[in-house]
Amino acid sequence: MTLAYAVVRGEPPDVYAAEDIDTLHRVLALEVVAATPGSSLPSGVRQQIRDALLDERWGDAVVGWMDATDSVIDVYSSGLQVWTPERFAEGLTGLALQLRPLFDDGH
Numbered sequence: 001m002t003l004a005y006a007v008v009r010g011e012p013p014d015v016y017a018a019e020d021i022d023t024l025h026r027v028l029a030l031e032v033v034a035a036t037p038g039s040s041l042p043s044g045v046r047q048q049i050r051d052a053l054l055d056e057r058w059g060d061a062v063v064g065w066m067d068a069t070d071s072v073i074d075v076y077s078s079g080l081q082v083w084t085p086e087r088f089a090e091g092l093t094g095l096a097l098q099l100r101p102l103f104d105d106g107h
Contacts, residue, residue, distance in 0.1 A: 001081075001082045001084075002080060002081055002082065003017045003018060003019060003080045003082055004017070004018050004019070004020055004021045004023070004024040004075070004076065004077045004080075005017040005018070005024065005075075005076050005080045006024055006028055006073050006074060006075045006076065007073070007074045008028075008032055008071070008072075008073050009071065009072045009073070009074070010071075014032075016028060016031065016032075017080065021075070021077040022058070024075065024077075025058035025059045025062055025075075026056075026058045028058070028062045028073060028075075029052075029053055029058040029061045029062055032062070032065070032073070033049060033053065033061050033062055033065040034053060036065065036069070038050075040069075041068050041069075042068070045064065045067075045068040046068075048064055049061050049064045049065055049068065052064060
């Protein structure tokens with residue numbers, strides 16, 4: 001399983017993960033952008049961001065918010081590998097481990 005993820009720069013940074021990039025944009029729009037007090041944004045920009053949210057143009061809302069707040073969100077859509085115990089098949093872990101580069105002595 002892979003995930004799209006984003007890092008909202010700050011101290012400390014916030015990390016969000018979702019099943020795909022479209023869902024990630026929606027999460028960022030609802031959890032980050034919509035959490036911003038309206039009074040902290042200039043009225044014209046505030047209305048553009050509100051319109052994007054109401055039209056479900058999540059990516060536009062996120063980009064507008066970043067521009068308006070000088071905030072940075074690093075979005076990675078290539079996918080983050082999720083490791084679970086199920087990914088390691090019973091009995092194959094030892095063999096798979098021995099095939100890793102550390103066990104190759106160059107012979």
